[in-house]
Amino acid sequence: MRALVFTRPNTVELLDVAPPVPSDGEVVVAVRAVGICGSELHGIGDSHFRSPPLIMGHEFSGTTSDGRRVTVNPLLSCGTCDLCGLGREQLCRRRQILGIHRPGAFAEHVAVPEHALHPLAPTMSFETAAMIEPLANAVHALNLARPAEGARIAVLGAGTIGLVSLLVARQYSDEVTVCDLSEARLAVAERLGAAAVGPTLTGEFDVIIDAVGAAATHRLSVQRLRPGGTAVWVGLLSGDAGFDGQQIVREEKHVVGSYCYTGAEFAHAVALAETVALDWTSPFDLADGATIFTELMRGRQDVVKAVLRP
Numbered sequence: 254m255r256a257l258v259f260t261r262p263n264t265v266e267l268l269d270v271a272p273p274v275p276s277d278g279e280v281v282v283a284v285r286a287v288g289i290c291g292s293e294l295h296g297i298g299d300s301h302f303r304s305p306p307l308i309m310g311h312e313f314s315g316t317t318s319d320g321r322r323v324t325v326n327p328l329l330s331c332g333t334c335d336l337c338g339l340g341r342e343q344l345c346r347r348r349q350i351l352g353i354h355r356p357g358a359f360a361e362h363v364a365v366p367e368h369a370l371h372p373l374a375p376t377m378s379f380e381t382a383a384m385i386e387p388l389a390n391a392v393h394a395l396n397l398a399r400p401a402e403g404a405r406i407a408v409l410g411a412g413t414i415g416l417v418s419l420l421v422a423r424q425y426s427d428e429v430t431v432c433d434l435s436e437a438r439l440a441v442a443e444r445l446g447a448a449a450v451g452p453t454l455t456g457e458f459d460v461i462i463d464a465v466g467a468a469a470t471h472r473l474s475v476q477r478l479r480p481g482g483t484a485v486w487v488g489l490l491s492g493d494a495g496f497d498g499q500q501i502v503r504e505e506k507h508v509v510g511s512y513c514y515t516g517a518e519f520a521h522a523v524a525l526a527e528t529v530a531l532d533w534t535s536p537f538d539l540a541d542g543a544t545i546f547t548e549l550m551r552g553r554q555d556v557v558k559a560v561l562r563p
Contacts, residue, residue, distance in 0.1 A: 255563065256360035257542040259297050259307045265359075265546050267539070270308070273356060273364035280317050280367050282325060285379035287358040288312035288387065288534070289542075289559045291412055292489050294550045303353055310358035310561075311351050314373065314382030322373040324382045325358075325365050326389075326519045327351035343393070343513040350513075359542065361563040371523045380560050384417070384531040389522035391417040393514040394462055394485045400425045404459040407431070409474060411438035411450075413558045414487055415464035419445055420529045422462070430454065432473075435554055441533055457482070464488050468495030480504040487511045539563040 256270045275281050287310045296303055303309065311327035329349045330342035337345050351357045351365065373382050391414065400406055406422045408415050411433035422429045423446050430449040431442040439450040454461075457479040463470045466488025474484040475496040486508065500506060514522070535556045537545045542561045549559060 254361040255539060256308045257310070257539060257546065257561070258359075259303060259305045259309055261305055263298055263550065265297070265309075265543050267543050270360070272362050275364040278366055278368070279364045280370070281362050281364050282313075282315040282317055282323060282358075282370075283362055284310075284313050284315040284358045284360060284563045286314050286383040286536070287561050287563075288383045288413070289546060289549060289561065290387070291414070293352075294546070295490060297550075307352075308356040308358075308360050308363075309352040310360070310363075311353065312383050312386040313358035313363070314379045314385075315358075315363075317370070321370070322375070322377075322379075322382075323370045324373060324385045324523065325351070326369045326371065326516060327357070327386060328513050328519075329366060329369065340515060340517075343515055359539070359561065361539070371520065373523075374527055377527060379562075380534050380536055381526060381531045383560050384413075384534065384558070385519070385522050385526050387413050388417045388421070388526055388529075388531070389514040389519040390414055390487060390511070391421040392518045392522050392525065394418060394487050394511040395421045395425065396518065397509050397511050398460045398462070398483050398485045400460045402426065403428065405430075405457070407454055407458040407461045407477065408464060409433075409454075409461065409470045410464035410488060411435065411442045411557075412464065415462070416442060416445060416533070416557065417531075418462045418464055418487070419447055420531075421525070422460075430458070437554065438557055441557060445530055445533075459483075460485070462487060466490035468493035471495040472497075475500055475506060475508065478504075478506045480506065483507040483509060485509050485511050534558045534560045536560050536562055
């Protein structure tokens with residue numbers, strides 16, 4: 254089968270590889286749409302998190318051999334440890350993620366555990382369904398923030414995670430501001446219901462979602478919080494904290510890390526995807542995947558979310 258393979262640092266290649274052989278309890282999904290995640294674009298440099306050769310791809314939808322239309326929760330926890338018992342399976346010490354620890358969906362077929370499948374509404378497109386995984390990240394981030402109704406919420410970054418965070422934030426409040434340097438991406442944020450957009454933040458906010466993860470956005474997320482406010486860090490661009498720790502002490506600000514989602518939050522995102530606007534993806538054939546991936550990695554800005562179709 255054809256697969257887009259991470260072969261060496263900063264390089265992906267379209268290769269012919271052996272099709273997956275499912276283990277007990279697994280099914281093979283024919284991939285119909287798979288999103289390119291920012292964590293993949295930034296994570297194939299000098300990284301120890303993903304090891305080549307690897308078929309990446311964890312945001313996807315497709316069909317099973319018996320004709321079911323599905324999306325897949327790519328986070329696979331052990332189900333038996335203390336954290337799984339607490340319902341925090343996203344923090345399982347033995348977790349695996351499709352496309353990181355085992356082959357993912359940048360391919361024509363992928364083997365996945367049966368229990369990870371989620372059925373899709375018959376009217377939902379496969380491209381929309383590939384956005385459920387990013388949406389689940391936003392559901393988790395806002396659940397951690399616990400904004401009050403009508404809270405002043407800001408989102409740093411208008412990439413995929415920033416835009417889905419906007420969509421989920423608007424379930425709590427109409428006062429959502431989005432910050433990004435790209436006018437084109439800010440225009441999408443306005444279309445999706447942002448109350449205000451701009452290249453930086455002014456004023457103060459009750460909740461700030463950092464969907465970038467740079468030192469500068471870490472710092473901004475703390476600076477613009479009201480006393481006692483909560484910043485949720487979702488972006489993975491940099492490990493540099495970048496902020497003044499004394500601000501956190503003197504004003505009792507909260508900084509919370511957000512990683513993936515629980516199984517219940519993924520299921521919530523499946524339902525939510527039927528009601529929010531996820532129609533801002535750009536489809537490309539898997540055959541063009543290496544070119545598109547490389548262009549995005551080098552900073553191409555006219556595509557907010559690339560979705561590959563095998």
